[in-house]
Amino acid sequence: MLAVHTPITGEVIAEVEPTAPDAVDSVLARASEAQRAWARRPASDRGAILVEAGRLLAAHAAELGELEARNTGRTPAEGRREADRAAQAFSYYGGWADKAAGTTIPVSSDVLAYTVREPYGVVVGVTPWNVPVRMAAKKAAQSVAFGNACVLKPAPETPLTAMRMAELLRAAGLPEGLVQVANGGPELGQALIEHPSTALVTFTGSPEGGRAVATAAAQRLIPAVLELGGKSPQLVFADADLDSALEGVLLGVFASAGQMCIAGSRLYVQRGIYDTFVERLRARVESIVVGDPSAPDVRVGPQMTAAQRDRTRAAIDRATAQGARMLATAQLPSDERLRGGFFVPPTLFADADPRSDLMRAEIFGPVLAVAPFEDEADAAAKAHDTEFGLAAGVWTSDGARAHRLARDLRAGTVWLNTYRALSDQVPFGGFGASGYGRENGEEAHRTYTQVKSVVSALDGPTPGYTL
Numbered sequence: 001m002l003a004v005h006t007p008i009t010g011e012v013i014a015e016v017e018p019t020a021p022d023a024v025d026s027v028l029a030r031a032s033e034a035q036r037a038w039a040r041r042p043a044s045d046r047g048a049i050l051v052e053a054g055r056l057l058a059a060h061a062a063e064l065g066e067l068e069a070r071n072t073g074r075t076p077a078e079g080r081r082e083a084d085r086a087a088q089a090f091s092y093y094g095g096w097a098d099k100a101a102g103t104t105i106p107v108s109s110d111v112l113a114y115t116v117r118e119p120y121g122v123v124v125g126v127t128p129w130n131v132p133v134r135m136a137a138k139k140a141a142q143s144v145a146f147g148n149a150c151v152l153k154p155a156p157e158t159p160l161t162a163m164r165m166a167e168l169l170r171a172a173g174l175p176e177g178l179v180q181v182a183n184g185g186p187e188l189g190q191a192l193i194e195h196p197s198t199a200l201v202t203f204t205g206s207p208e209g210g211r212a213v214a215t216a217a218a219q220r221l222i223p224a225v226l227e228l229g230g231k232s233p234q235l236v237f238a239d240a241d242l243d244s245a246l247e248g249v250l251l252g253v254f255a256s257a258g259q260m261c262i263a264g265s266r267l268y269v270q271r272g273i274y275d276t277f278v279e280r281l282r283a284r285v286e287s288i289v290v291g292d293p294s295a296p297d298v299r300v301g302p303q304m305t306a307a308q309r310d311r312t313r314a315a316i317d318r319a320t321a322q323g324a325r326m327l328a329t330a331q332l333p334s335d336e337r338l339r340g341g342f343f344v345p346p347t348l349f350a351d352a353d354p355r356s357d358l359m360r361a362e363i364f365g366p367v368l369a370v371a372p373f374e375d376e377a378d379a380a381a382k383a384h385d386t387e388f389g390l391a392a393g394v395w396t397s398d399g400a401r402a403h404r405l406a407r408d409l410r411a412g413t414v415w416l417n418t419y420r421a422l423s424d425q426v427p428f429g430g431f432g433a434s435g436y437g438r439e440n441g442e443e444a445h446r447t448y449t450q451v452k453s454v455v456s457a458l459d460g461p462t463p464g465y466t467l
Ligand SMILES: NC(=O)C1=CN([C@@H]2O[C@H](COP(=O)(O)OP(=O)(O)OC[C@H]3O[C@@H](n4cnc5c(N)ncnc54)[C@H](O)[C@@H]3O)[C@@H](O)[C@H]2O)C=CC1
Pocket: 126, 127, 128, 129, 130, 153, 154, 155, 156, 184, 185, 186, 187, 188, 189, 190, 204, 205, 206, 207, 208, 209, 210, 212, 213, 227, 228, 229, 230, 260, 261, 308, 311, 362, 363, 364
């Protein structure tokens, strides 16, 4: 059995049956069979079932949110928000199901061509432990909206909400086998991708995992969508609304205890306001209350896994060893009950070597590094000093500058005077080592379908056309 822990105390909260390697065939056979029938149903029927799934998930959002918060150590409010957004994914993609269409192409007076966007078949969705229910919902909803089946493989540390979601989807009328959850680690993920019935893989997780997934997909000549990590910059200009910028910076890196692919973990502040802004930041970091997220004053909970706690602690030690100056660190909880919890205090560093791990490697924990910049060109150069390109934040009251930077920054998402504003409607994905392929919004239709072109002679059978 797979033991599932709560990171708040380290206790085991559930045991989950792993999917046996010899069950992969039957999981995928069920998915293929369900998909063939599902793809033949009118798109508006599929959409209506997804909308009903959204309604049922919303009706169970309190239960799902509580489970999510317990398994991930999020605050109850964050858990609820994640559950609400999982429900919204089904409502949103339910709306897309009968609106996504191909195109007609008037090639010449006697030839009409058109395209049809067809489902791939069975999609394998490999999801991480940091956003369990929303990520599972998003990948499943995008898959089935356009006629695919979806086999989800959640991270073994946080499978509970995806499993409950699959039960609710079935209750909402999604056919048996269309959305399934297979439980296990990387080996199971590989076995699912290597299986001949899998037609598309969508992965969210680490660059290492992404590389292995892409390699397995390439061996099978199937497409892979990879949403990987980041080392995202936030740029604060002297003319910004500094109160909003301060909040945006804090939430951008310490929400979810820093375990976000989009964490704004490199902060660059314009020289003229550097000392005062960093002093305000330092005071705020020191006052962050860390502990059991269900307590009303707690702002930062634990790391979601023991392994992540160890990785974050090691990253803090390495930053110090490589010469960064620790400016502030919050207090760990003193409550005896939380002694087994996976806590790491939010920590602020300055004066790091730009080539050090602190400035280059994803930490995925509550660790922020701050450095000054001189002007717009210097800010952009510093922002680009990374192999990643997932997100960037710009805080300035100069609209033209904001849009110049939005144009120039190499990142899949650029937020202007906000951060972490994610929506099903807005395409999401990375540049560079942050992955490739896009999900969300109308990109979902392109990503989760393949194009078939149909070319038709209008003036009777005509062999040998060269178009
Ligand atoms: N971009 C993101 O949202 C995430 C990034 N990370 C980064 O990765 C680091 C390590 O976290 P991990 O849990 O080890 O992430 P991971 O990338 O190893 O795991 C994420 C998911 O991929 C699966 N997986 C891993 N290797 C696979 C393979 N070869 N084939 C198929 N499936 C595979 C895992 O079982 C899990 O479901 C974190 O410290 C963080 O830096 C982790 C989780 C999410």
